[in-house]
Amino acid sequence: xxxxxxxxxxxxxxxxxxxxxxxxxxxxxxxxxxxxxxxxxxxxxxxxxxxxxxxxxxxxxxxxxxxxxxxxxxxxxxxxxxxxxxxxxxxxxxxxxxxxxxxxxxxxxx
Amino acid sequence: xxxxxxxxxxxxxxxxxxxxxxxxxxxxxxxxxxxxxxxxxxxxxxxxxxxxxxxxxxxxxxxxxxxxxxxxxxxxxxxxxxxxxxxxxxxxxxxxxxxxxxxxxxxxxxxxxx
Numbered sequence: 703x704x705x706x707x708x709x710x711x712x713x714x715x716x717x718x719x720x721x722x723x724x725x726x727x728x729x730x731x732x733x734x735x736x737x738x739x740x741x742x743x744x745x746x747x748x749x750x751x752x753x754x755x756x757x758x759x760x761x762x763x764x765x766x767x768x769x770x771x772x773x774x775x776x777x778x779x780x781x782x783x784x785x786x787x788x789x790x791x792x793x794x795x796x797x798x799x800x801x802x803x804x805x806x807x808x809x810x811x812x
Numbered sequence: 813x814x815x816x817x818x819x820x821x822x823x824x825x826x827x828x829x830x831x832x833x834x835x836x837x838x839x840x841x842x843x844x845x846x847x848x849x850x851x852x853x854x855x856x857x858x859x860x861x862x863x864x865x866x867x868x869x870x871x872x873x874x875x876x877x878x879x880x881x882x883x884x885x886x887x888x889x890x891x892x893x894x895x896x897x898x899x900x901x902x903x904x905x906x907x908x909x910x911x912x913x914x915x916x917x918x919x920x921x922x923x924x925x926x
Binding site for chain 2 (some may be wrong): 734736737738744745747748751753765791793796797798800801802803804805
């Protein structure tokens with residue numbers, strides 16, 4: 703993996719479904735991984751800052767895990783709600799700058 | 813709370829005009845960034861700055877320049893706007909390069925070049 707890749711590109715789920723998506727990044731020289739939520743007409747906002755292999759972070763119904771040895775992170779949303787609809791970006795932080803994936807756009811239908 | 817502000821939410825300019833996009837942050841962050849976001853292409857880094865008067869090219873610097881005369885302000889300049897620079901422009905700031913912390917984004921400027 704040379705760049706940051708996210709999958710799937712988009713996801714449509716029903717309210718109450720649980721879902722997860724993937725971020726893959728270069729595993730060499732890892733420094734930090736960020737997850738952002740970007741809602742329509744708003745700015746991207748950070749959800750998690752992850753730095754250690756095996757890290758697991760949680761914020762309400764949203765959690766994330768990190769595997770730096772194999773270069774991936776998962777974001778999980780338990781019991782999706784319509785207000786979870788957004789684009790979720792991950793970013794691989796290197797010296798000074800971050801490389802962003804293209805994001806996963808989640809749509810939660812009531 | 814960190815606040816990153818951008819001078820305009822919407823801007824319409826003509827081809828060939830010189831365009832200034834201003835960004836101000838109020839948290840004494842060392843690093844500041846300019847991105848553009850286009851459908852299907854994610855966030856692409858144009859330029860970033862890690863200190864006053866310092867600048868580094870990002871992934872797509874062609875057709876742009878930047879200025880950072882004060883720590884809190886980072887300006888993006890389109891010397892001669894072209895239609896392919898129609899895009900959403902996002903400014904962001906963060907603590908120094910040596911920290912793992914996240915970036916804070918402004919609300920964005922949607923620029924249309926006609």
